[in-house]
Amino acid sequence: MPSISLKMNGKTRTGEVEGRTLLVDFLREGLGLTGTHVGCDTSQCGACTVHVDGMQVKSCTIFAVEADGAEVTTIEGMAEPDGTLNKLQQAFQDHHGLQCGFCTPGMVMSLAKLIEETPKPSEAQIRDHLEGNICRCTGYHNIVKAALAATDQL
CATH class of the missing domain: 3.10.20.30 (Beta-grasp domain)
Known part of the structure; x- marks a missing residue:
């Protein structure tokens, strides 16, 4: 092998x-x-x-x-060096951007890349970027809210 x-x-x-x-x-x-x-x-x-x-x-x-x-x-x-949640992860927790949590790692990784490339994405840009990520629980509203909070737009 x-x-x-x-x-x-x-x-x-x-x-x-x-x-x-x-x-x-x-x-x-x-x-x-x-x-x-x-x-x-x-x-x-x-x-x-x-x-x-x-x-x-x-x-x-x-x-x-x-x-x-x-x-x-x-x-x-993705966590901070001291093991605490990074800003995006904390925003998911603070704004209830997860329910069952199964999709959350993929959502965080996708949004982290978007935020790296577009530091202040619009709601439309966030929703467009998440097109390839499926969540069966949240309806995406709080996921988008978490992304906006992580970029200081709430």
């Missing part, structure tokens, strides 16, 4: 993977990073969203071997 090495949430991690192993499966089963969720296995729901070399990626769409040498950030890498 091929061995891969990635910079995972700031630390170098290595592991052996079969060529057909999806990145999401390597994260969860190979590295024990279970914050990245498997929702649909068809790239529809966005629950498995991570950042690979600074790009927002649904980790069920790429093989782990394709990420060899890459810098990968998962939801576990």
Whole structure:
């Protein structure tokens, strides 16, 4: 089996993977990073969203071997250095941007990328950016509210 090495949430991690192993499966089963969720296995729901070399990626769409040498950030890498929630994560908590929480890691990762590229996104931009992320509980209103709060727009 091929061995891969990635910079995972700031630390170098290595592991052996079969060529057909999806990145999401390597994260969860190979590295024990279970914050990245498997929702649909068809790239529809966005629950498995991570950042690979600074790009927002649904980790069920790429093989782990394709990420060899890459810098990968998962939801576990989003907290502040002292372990507290970052501003976006705290806004989700403060504005009840989650209910069951299954979609939350993917939502946070997607919104973090949007906010990085567009520091003050409009409500329309937020809703448009979340088009590839499905939430079956919240109706998105409080997710959008959390994103606006995280960007000091509430």
